[in-house]
Amino acid sequence: MWCGFTSTNFIDPYLLHDTMNGERYLGFLQNFMWSTISKWDNTDELIFMHDGAPSHYTRTVLNCLDSNFPSKWIDRRGPTSWSPKSPDLTPCDFFLWGWAKEEVYKTNPKTLAELEERIRTVLNNVPQEFLKNSTSNVAVRLQKKDGRCVLVSSKPNQTISGLVVSCVFVDSLLAFSLECFYNTSCIQMHIDCFYYQQCALDQCTDTYEERFNRAYVIATLLGIVGGLSTMLQILIPSNVKLVRR
Incomplete structure (x- = not known):
């Protein structure tokens, strides 16, 4: 399924039951999409974007886009390149599909025909303020910061x-x-x-604290004496045994 809209115009959903290829995509562009928007008054202001699927950049498709949107279409082989995940920035992705899914499944279609009819009904009745608000939000999302x-x-x-x-x-x-x-x-x-x-730190300082107070010195000496006492208790009996032998 394909949909497209601006802040003031909505293109009826296009449902394709066959696998999309370059020939079918070209037919869609010429016979459906362009035949619709060519009747609008602002076609010279439009910028067309798609996501670079294999069917999108056959030679005939590229020629069609160059003819209808000269220097104003976005794709990985277009006059303006676009990163792979960027179609998620479009209103169709961040608004339309999620909203439409909720609306469609408010009723439970029993057959494929009912599902298609429900999809068309929902998408043909998108509130006008939704179109305006979602397209305005694109500019906010794409606003460049100083960084x-x-x-x-x-x-x-x-x-x-x-x-x-x-x-x-x-x-x-x-x-x-x-x-x-x-x-x-x-x-x-x-x-x-x-x-x-x-x-990163501008500078790094270390502090070494030496403590020579009486309690610290006594504890240190006792530790040393205790260690020596333990070692002597182990070594002296062994040495005495060796002398006796």
């Missing part, structure tokens, strides 16, 4: 934005933008490099 870090890896000087460094890990975690939160390199960099550099 940045440079990834030390096989790709030196790779900048990872959205990272906020703090000695308190929870504070850093809460301040991360999701651009960094869903980037494993960013998280690992915080743990392996910046956390230890930020929180």
